[in-house]
Amino acid sequence: MRSFLHGVALLVVALVVCVQYVGAVHPVEVRGQDFVDSVTGKRVMLIGVDYQPGGQAGYKPTSGQDPLSNGTVCLRDAALLQGLGVNVIRVYNVDPTINHDECASIFNAVGIYMVIDVNSPFGGESINRANPVESYHVGYLNRIFGVVENFKNYPNLMAFFAANEVINDVGTAKKPPPYIRAVQRDLKNYIAKHSKRTIPVGYSAADVREVLEDSWAYLQCAIDGDENDQSRSDFFGLNSYSWCGEDATYQTAGYDVLVNMFKNSTIPVFFSEYGCNKPEGVARPFNEVQALYGVDMTSLSGGLVYEYSQEESDYGLVYINDNTTVTLKKDFDNLQSQYNKLDIGLVQSTNATATKLTPPECSSALISNSGFSKDFDIPSPPEGAEDLINDGIKSPLNGKLVEVKETNVPMPAYGSTGIQIQNLAIRPLPNDDSNTPNGDTTSPTGSTTAAAASPSATKKGDAGKASIGGFGVAIFAGLVILTML
Template sequence: MRSIGLASSAALAVFAGLAQASPTPTEQEPPSKRASLPTVTASGNAFWQGNTRFYIRGIDYQPGGSSDASDPLADPTICQRDIAQFKLLGVNTVRVYITDNSANHDTCMNALADAGIYVILDANNPLYSINRADPGPSYNTAYLQSVFATIDAFIKYDNTLAFFSGNEVINDNATSTLSARYVKATTRDMRQYIADRGYRKVPVGYSAADVAQNRMQMAQYMNCGTDDERSDFFAFNDYSWCNTDFITSGWDQKVKAFSDYGLPIFLSEYGCIKNGRNFGEVAALMSPNMTSVYSGGLMYEYAMEDNGFGIVDIASGNAAVKELPEFDKYASALSANPAPTGSGGAASTTHAATACPTKDSNWLVDSTLLPAIPDGAKDFMSKGAGAGPGLKGPGSQNAGGTSTGDAAPGSGSATGSPKKNVGVTMAQSIDRTPFVLTGMVMVLTLTGTLLL
């Protein structure tokens, strides 16, 4: 439903921000105690919080919509106002579509953690994304630098649940399926970056559009090939319930189609507004009809926009929130249908699709090979992405530095050993020169003493 708008720029200025020897500028000290939740992992075809099955029971969150490219997690006033509402709803996860990878998110992410809420983040934004109409030029070094910088900005938080490598890039236009190779390459690159940088293994996957003619092909495509090429999960947006039931909506057939998919699946958007909204989807998602295959979903959406899906109205100036009737209906649906206990029938092992989808009139991809990572982006794996361009950078659509060919399967596997743990930035930012000089003085002093 929500698509990130495409932007272009004439050229990209040469960007810096990679580590330099000395001196290191003073940085703001992070909070002495970071809020923490048990991390969520993907295993088999489900998510797990330790040994407990984790179901996504959440809401899509982007006040102002895609037309207002702002980051709600960078504004403590906005996020804390809305976290109070999330607690009333009883959600355990929010999805944020647009974030500023140059901003500080400690206050909002810690407040969400304190409330027991995880975050799923889109790695793209309107300036840095894959262009479905012309994907090749948009898959470039500048684009990946922004994507990796977003990972750097959020992976240090224990309540970062997952990253989306793309959202609705492929739509009902068959030619848009040609961009699937670049979305999958981005997924591969993100997973390799996380591994090579020694980060916690936060799952990476794709959020597909609610398009019947290519949904299954896209799902199979994201789960075929070598291990490095496959996603950690698959999500899709589904608006077919429309206040009906499990069978009338066709959800029974989708469960059947995904019954042996081999990866976790969840709904990245749901909540049809035709025929009213009582959110019967929650009962279905938490029932034995679905839990062996699905891991919950995210209701679209929190703030009311022109499309009419919101459950709260936000007054001008972002000063106040007015709960709409659907707010209580969604809260009631969550309360009446708690997460099941036990494994919910989840599969214990992960496996790949039997084969990649073949080309047809609705799926135009005719190769299993993926574009090679652009040469200019390779150094990010060992040196890091550097400072993020944020939401006011020059953009990446036509920045140059594109892929020069196809990659050999397996080339995106992690290389070397982990270089660091999760985002301890202060230790990395300290200029070590004073310590080296102090050590030299101590050695010389000791040597002089021994010679006396």
């Protein structure tokens, strides 16, 4: 009996060693042009979706509501996004004063990373492109540092966006750039002081060709040649809608121009938004997916489709109905079909085209447009900011992984054909996996009637428990407890 119990004990220990992080993805770090799994060394290409249900109206801090505040809703959406095949979501507006543990843990369990914007559309919660000087103050920094505190402990937090489309034409390219770098510096210094790991910080740019290359050049260079310059971007996102319709190609969409533009990037470049919806009302074929993840674009790091939920501007993959049910659009089916064709081996391979890893020294010679800022004298932190950075904000709300008790989605969801999707549930992933396209076809075939769809009216840009070998595996903030089933 003693030897039997000893054997069981060894089995339990072995299981703990093997699955102690079950459902917890490995943190990601930046290495040259790539995002990389910090444990396995595999490249992490973004196969993602922008996630802001309700659009700007979905962010209601006065009532404790944002896209990651309702665990049941996140369970529903995580199940659909896992089946779609994504490995990352971008969330534009979050409230640092509310708890996100349940939603973060659910997305973590299914192998989906989160890229979080630290800003919001409300006054005082972002850099004002028209008046960056006045909007850069200690109250603003207190807010964005709160977002860092709230999300820093989630292993599936991939990165933070310090700003989104602050520079959107030549007229806004003069004053804001130094302030974008100042915010990046402050965020990175705060992270260095108060996080156990480095978290990448970067910028999401508008695809306005007259300022795009200069924006990238300005933000990726190193002041005085210092590679540890904390004000430079760790990555560069691009909101691109140049590929439109069935007949678009790699050349006509200008993807070849973008690849050439960023071929010598010293940081990862990816599409932080993509998915043209012209002509409106017609399902998007998403033919650009094969180009974006193909051999010609391995120098870029993938992208995020705009967007998950149908809003007024008609970019959605799903309708979120008034009764919390979801109906898939044909766009969802088309995107899933395109994802299922990807060569995942190529997607996860180290970027062989990366040739230049040393950032250029910042100088006016890097900037081609006469209207773009050549000022690399980055503003000092506002009064009181140094104390915040050194001592931390008062009473931060620190997130942590919690047990995911439910896997089955409680509300119905319907395919694009109108038939209810049966047995919709998340599938917690083992062995620290991140999600990948898996050949699923979510929409059932046939015909019936789905619940009436009532998308919210917003505009674009506003913006686990598993069982293993007879044991139950409950995940509590990275710890595993084994119980006999």
